[in-house]
Amino acid sequence: MKNMKTEAVVIGGGVTGAGVLRDLIMRGIPCILIEQKDLIHGTSSRNHGLLHSGARYAVRDEEAAIESYTENLILKKIAKGSVEESGGLFVKVPGDDDAYVKQWVEACARVGIPIEEISLETALKEEPYINPAAEAVFRVPDGAVDPFTLVIDTVEDAIMRGAELLRYHEVIDIHQTNGQVNGLTVQNRYNREQINISADFVINAAGPWGEKVANMAGVDMKLINNKGTLTVLNQRINRQVINRLRMPGDADIFVPARDVTIFGTTGVNVQSPDDFSLDKTEIGQMIDEGAALIPNIREIRTIRAFSGSRPLYQDEGTNDASGRNVTRGMALLDHEARDGLKGFITITGGKLTTFRYMAEKTVDLICEKRGSAETCSTHEEAMTERHQPVSSIQVHTAALKKTSDWSGRRQSQIEEYLKTARGRTVICECEQVTWAEIKAAMPDDQPFHLGDIRRRTRLGMGPCQGSYCHKRAAALAVEEGLVSPENAESALMEALSGRKKGMAVIEDTETDRQQEMMDAIYHISLGIPKGGHVHV
Structure with a gap:
């Protein structure tokens, strides 16, 4: 059996694991990322690709709103190749709660998210597909992010700095002695080769599979697997993100994604993080609901649907079948303090937008435990710019x-x-x-x-x-x-x-x-x- 040695192992090749890997290596901590399939095959690729301004959460989850806005500004600087500064609109349509609009405007001001009310005439010139009967429109600093390039570029940046990656390797055992995690065993999904990896820290960044990883370490941790379904329109119908101005619910966001638009989402709690099922009735209901914001949505070709689970964490669990009432803030679990297991840390919850901040706080905790004073610099140092002019003139x-x-x-x-x-x-x-x-x-x-x-x-x-x-x-x-x-x-x-x-x-x-x-x-x-x- 092959043996490897490092200081920190990160489990999970989504955006959170990618961020932790980059932060670790930038602070000089040797690290390896383990992913059971390919990078970004799970939750991180099964979302809107919305770079949140935080306005969506301003009323009900101020902490998540502040984190989102702060990270929105940072990602626009460090991940330019993956971010489009599209801007966004929040649109109130007939039947939506007038009182909520007032509450939302006050909440955005309270948490420091800049918004601007614009006329319906201006909004329709910019976004002709929105409901012409809209009753209020506000401009917000939303953006669009390509999750595929973001994760791959983050991991490649870490590898360039000395981190290691094992794709298509599944964790089959987490080693511990006297209440201290000291490594794990992974197995290649194809040739079945096993590798023992010695490490001082194991970071569980497995998203909705995080509960399984924690249980493997003997830790009791419950996650809510909240499955959301989205659809892809065959053309880009909007220059900006278009949000419905109401309490967050189903079918209320249209996000431009390069040459297409992604629309959704729903929220249904499911038993398994591997449940990527699609329901035709649910999709039909979502499109019906979306017509309040984009009336002619049924006239625009929808080319496919997809779904994925959000990992939602709260200590006491929830009976909320939609998962809408669970915080979108991150959960950083120190299993030494929580469960008496040294060297084992879980980072879960949060948003795509806040992945860098989640990684920073995770590595801060590791540095505290190892007694080192390295500070985070991921908010300052940009990744390689995606745009690289190619010199060939013989290509179309x-x-x-x-x-x-x-x-x-x-x-x-x-x-x-x-x-x-x-x-x-x-x-x-x-x-x-x-x-x-x-x-x-x-x-x-x-x-x-x-x-x-x-x-x-x-x-x-x-x-x-x-x-x-x-x-x-x-x-x-x-x-x-x-x-x-x-x-x-x-x-x-x-x-x-x-x-x-x-x-x-x-x-x-x-x-x-x-x-x-x-x-x-x-x-x-x-x-x-x-x-x-x-x-x-």
Whole structure:
């Protein structure tokens, strides 16, 4: 069995774990991140991508509101490649509570969130899709954040500084002696190889899987798995974030996400964090509710739906089936003080927007325990800018712009691949992804996954949902000897299944036609039996 040694192990490759890893290594603390699948496969990728101004929580959760606004300003400086300073609107529609508007305005002023009331005429010029009968509109400093690039860039920044990453490794045992955690055992999900990792600190940043990790350490901790469902519109209908001005509820946010809009969400407590199920009735009700804010939402094509669990923590639990009344603030649990287990810390709850602050407080606690005085600098030191102009002039203009806006640290590698005709080939027309970009993004530490490439390039995220590009990418990967035919087969079927799951629950004529087209390509033209295999 292989052995490794470090000072701190972080469990969970979502945004919180990524933030903790970067903060640890920036303070000179050796660290390893363990992720059971790929980076950002869980909750961190299953959300609006809203960079909160804090205004949503100002009335009911002042602490979360203040944290959100403070971190909003910081992320706009340190993660420019992942953040769009879109701004946002809060819109009161007929039937919403007048008293709440007054309460909200006072709460925003109290916590220091800048808001500005604007005329409906101005609002409609900026956002023509909003309800023309709206009764009040306020401008807020919301933004949009790409969670995929944010997490991947944060982890890569940490690795560049000396941190380590083990993807597709599952924690199977947490070691402890005399009330002190001293490491853990992980197992490779593919070759079953086990690794013993010695460490002084184990940080549980596993999101909704955090309860399972805590229980493995012998700690009793309960999390509420609050599942939210969202939909993706096939075009960007709004320049700014559009929020409904009422007490936070279902179906009240539209967030611009590059060339599309993400709409949602719902909130239902579920038993398992692995419950990514989708309910057609729930989605239909969500769209009906969303029509109060965007009246012609049913006329805009919805290309897919997705869901994920928020990890909500509170000491006494809750009977609230929606989870709406549980704080969105973070929970930092020192299990030495709480449970008598030294070296074990849980960081959970919070928001995507507050991940850096959550990491800072977690590492502050570790430094206190190790008797060191290193201070946090993650709020000052920016990560590598995503926008890196690519010099090739032989690529289609749209593909060149996409690559330039997306390349980051892979710029030189992508440019090298673009020197070949194949490298310049656009594999995904919807998102203008070239083979050079795909090849440069392929992780070399585990088998080929189209989902892993999607998270790094946006392959298959456009209106056709990978109908054409998944097959092309898999075939070229085999042709270039980068993967085996068997691995490519498995990856292709997994990607196809995942895309169709999100499309099948959408009651939209165009999306139904797209799914029929996908079936025709894969099951008729390519002869792949449904649930069967493909030979590439």
